[in-house]
Amino acid sequence: MYLITGGKIITEEAILEGFDLLIAGNRIEKVVKQGEFNPDETIQVIDAEGGYISPGFIDLHSDYIEHMAAPRPTSLMDFHLSVRETEKELITHGITTMYHSLSLFKDTEYAYKPIRETENVKQLIDIIDKTHHSKHLVRHRFHARLEIDNVEEIANLKTFIAEKKVHLLSFMDHTPGQGQYRNLEIYRATVKGYSNKSDEEIAQILERHQQKEKLTIDGIRELAQFAREHQITIASHDDDSLEKLELVQSFGAVISEFPITLEIALKAKENGMFTIAGAPNVLLGGSHSGNLSAPEAIRAGSIDILCSDYYPAALLHAVFEMNRKHDMDLVEMFKLVTLNPAKAIKLDHELGSIREGKTADLLIIEKIEPNFPVITAVFVDGRLIQKTNYR
Template identity: 30%
Template sequence: MSTHNQILTNARLVLDNEVVHGSLVLKDGLIDAVERRSITLPGTIDCEGDLLMPGLIELHTDNMEKYFQPRPRVSWPSRSAALAHDAQMAASGITTVFDAVSIGDVDDQGMRQNALHQMVEALAEINRSGMARVDHRLHLRCEVCHPDTLARFQSLADLPELGLVSLMDHSPGQRQFVSLDAYRVYYKGKHGFDDASLDAFIERQQDFSAQYSSAYRQAISQACHARGLALASHDDATVEHVAESLEYGTKVAEFPTTLAAATASHRHGMAVMMGAPNVVRGGSHSGNIAASELVRHGVLDILSSDYYPAALLDAVFQVAAMEGGYDLPRAVACAARHPAEAVGLHDRGRIGEGLRADLIRVREIEGYPLVQRVWCAGKQVH
């Protein structure tokens, strides 16, 4: 049977609202037919009763940075780094990934700024050359309290890979860092500040936020709307933050830090995103709201692997297994259909006729999901 025409049979198909036993016919990279029966023909692929799910869609991961700088002060050749990251995405069942790169990082000497253009160019190279296993898009994380953020954003705003922009302000005293004590502990550990240098750093960051944050939010959001780019908030903590995000036309609420902010975002039609590591580890590493609480209140819409790719599939199954959690189709939607809808990708994220054949075959062993096969646009990539 041609690789352009495949039949996957004897599978449990995870559809929008149910799991059914059946088969999929793939043709020219698309799902040609969804059959609620087994098909016995030469060359069919027997899935042995495993689950067939839509390929996972990752909107926010900085995983690629680890490959560009595997150790402090050690840089890695760009294409090799991008391809190693790509392979890990495929192995994790992620078939579309919005690779997050930061512009205007609070650490001017950090690798994020030094390697920014290398990472962007390497992604474009592996995508356009056909070397990438999965579909890579670009997510610009804009630190709006940095003086150079607007200019750097403008230099990247018209890249064809760009599909998502988030607005962040990690200055001390608000959002993720309401507690200055927590901020001090974090930045002392990360950058090795002494007390005097940290005091000066805090004062500078607060001054930058007061000077640039509001103006840059406005300018970047207007540029995104003019280009049809999806916009995300980041670390909203209060209903006032949510109201501000709504004014900017935000579609995705990334990592709200409180139940109040998450509930308000969900009520007003923003897709609420939480980190899959938050689910897998049983809570936030920084003391914010647990993702499981948002599940129990029915306001979690999207899961993101954030810094640990394998966490995405693990979290889907944990959400489906937790008391008061979602059923499996709804949990899968948090890592496939909902992120696709949030950024306007209407050709994927579900199992349905005419959609891209982005699929993962998953076997459950003692309740743990193991990836058996991955297809991206009908091509087996893992």
């Protein structure tokens, strides 16, 4: 048992000061006024030293594992080592539940990544699953990102789903001219950023992408139905029109990842979908692709969830930056990385907020400089898995 004292507890409604939090087993036992509960020698007292006591962060979309497994385009590290080292990093950023977002790409033509080859993705999926069922630090989940031209991979994906190795499924279409790359000039600049290709070569890539075979609407609907039958949440990716929103909702998508414009984000919310933006977008002050500005969208009330996307450190800093720079309520900003993602994947009965009876995934967050928050303690399932002491 643990008693956390001397901190500011972030609940669903407010920030409580002058209260203690008791952990018993893997649960939040009670929240009481400071000094009301007298601990005995069986209870370890943790002094939060004036820091914030927050729920653990839930990251629904991050391909950081790809970077850890392949830190250079042609350098593949041992995958088991990569997953183990990744989770050690994640806890330092407060991420206690990670949906590793592995891409099931057919090809990108201009930015070849061997980590995205079918056999490598299969190995990583298996290792993520095995890690979660052996000694581990964080709650490992698999977010399958299916590029809809990868028709040959559907059978394998169904096998992963049937084996309970998939926990979130998103459909992606990175064809230039729509979605993330609706602006072809940005697409051309992206290609040139990855490779030294001529304008003529880029034109050939554009033509090939726009003529390639894709999964049909009926095929997407059938696969989505199969996933829903296995209690898997469905997400769409880079929604760029009202028509696409209606389409993705027709096959059961409840999450809109990275809506392209503020209008689409607002409409997705109006339609009852959860909306996701990248936390790096907050730190950068806007989208690296020239699309939706996350700070603007959050201020407009059109974003429910922040994900780390490719930079795990961004979650913590984005929460405090939205409060400090944009005067957004801190309790509501914490919900973007805790309660709201838990609701989107229907885990809010267990995770995402500090409430008696819920699973004790908790963080202590201190500021070592006026505007620099750090994680100094991490609890997962009621166990203290990390304590960091700045000197």
